[in-house]
Amino acid sequence: MFFADVLETEGLGNRSYLAGGSRAVVVLDPPRDIDRVIAAAALRGVRIVAVAETHVHNDYVTGGLELARLTGARYLVPAGASVAYPRVPVADGDVEEVDEGLTLRAVATPGHTPHHTSYVLEENGRAVAAFTGGSLLIGGVGRPDLVEPRLTEELARAQHASAHRLAAELADEVAVLPTHGFGSFCSSADGGGERSTIGTEKVSNPALVQDVETFVADLLAGLDDVPAYYAHMGPANAAGPAPVDLTEPERADAAEIARRLAAGEWVVDLRHRVAFAEGHVAGSFNFEVDGRLATYLAWMIPWGKPVTLLAQSAEDVARAQRELARVGIDRPAAAATGSPTEWADGTAPLASFRRATFADLAAAREQGADPVVLDVRRASERSGGWLEGSVHIPVHEIHRRLDEVPAGAVWVHCAGGMRAAIAASVLDAAGRAVVAVDDGYAAAADAGLTLVTPARN
Structure with a gap:
């Protein structure tokens, strides 16, 4: 009987998988800190015989190369990926034996990257799980704009075709087990849940219910900001990451x-x-x-x-x-x-600096204060509405755009408080008087603050 254990990396919104049988397993899209993977395999009492990458990742450094080296496992990497280290190049239709009666079949699913490959776990010839990486996600697909801007539309169309290929070739009960989509910026949209199947996605996933032109237009229109560090992840993974060093850092007095x-x-x-x-x-x-x-x-x-x-x-x-x-x-x-x-x-x-709520901001305005209100949400969030009179600088840009923050005391808000605190700390370090609004954005309307809602076509 097969199993597929989830290894969650919540901070990045990703999942890795340990899948196999009673004696041997394959690890799919492993994280950098492979001690977690080795511990999970030891707990199961199984041997890691293969490590498989669905693509050269743009959002985290893989532990796959080091995991394969330490365990002697075969390192499966899509043949179309340009990498600087020895690996087993995987092409569409290739089959890897995992355990008795269990095999892993490669399915070319370009879209998230040109070389993206999904893997179907088959038990005695019957597909039981699809490890879809950044292809078919739960309620969406992986974003197609992380490789090369000129390829974005082409890859968006490829995502649609790849999703339809998986839906056509796999039975409704096959589990969909993606790497991205649980808060990852590699996802084109917020995920639709924790678990899914091919059958569920057929009736709910835009890639499978929309025609290709509608899907591509909606996908491209909804693309969000790309974290700046993504630019460094692909090259690091293609070059071959060094083993991770988690020894204690130097102590600072x-x-x-x-x-x-x-x-x-x-x-x-x-x-x-x-x-x-x-x-x-x-x-x-x-x-x-x-x-x-x-x-x-x-x-x-x-x-x-x-x-x-x-x-x-x-x-x-x-x-x-x-x-x-x-x-x-x-x-x-x-x-x-x-x-x-x-x-x-x-x-x-x-x-130190003050923390406040939206009700406090409303009270300050009622008392005649006219503070600078700085919205540090992403542009996609602000497009749904904003506080009247607020200035917008996303949190990830604040350290480079300090000179754009108007003079005076600055009240900083986001959607919940955490990013406001980051931005407030940056402003505070620059010598600005700051108040961090530690409150949910929905409370702004309850406090009587005027919200601007953009007109929809």
């Missing part, structure tokens, strides 16, 4: 933290936004370890700039280090644990 701040390096405070607002080392930035740390820090930091991590505990540093390694920020320059008073220790000043 107060003098070292002050020195790194003075040198213009990034000092990142991993604590919750409430604690950060109450007190932090002046000049540090707030990226919560429980937020989408890897996505937003990797998106914003100038690539290659040293980063020092500050956290309450060594466990939080280790968690952050693991997340950052997944997107190619391999080694923190240094780290410190404890509290702001310890990190400053009289060497650096401490700072």
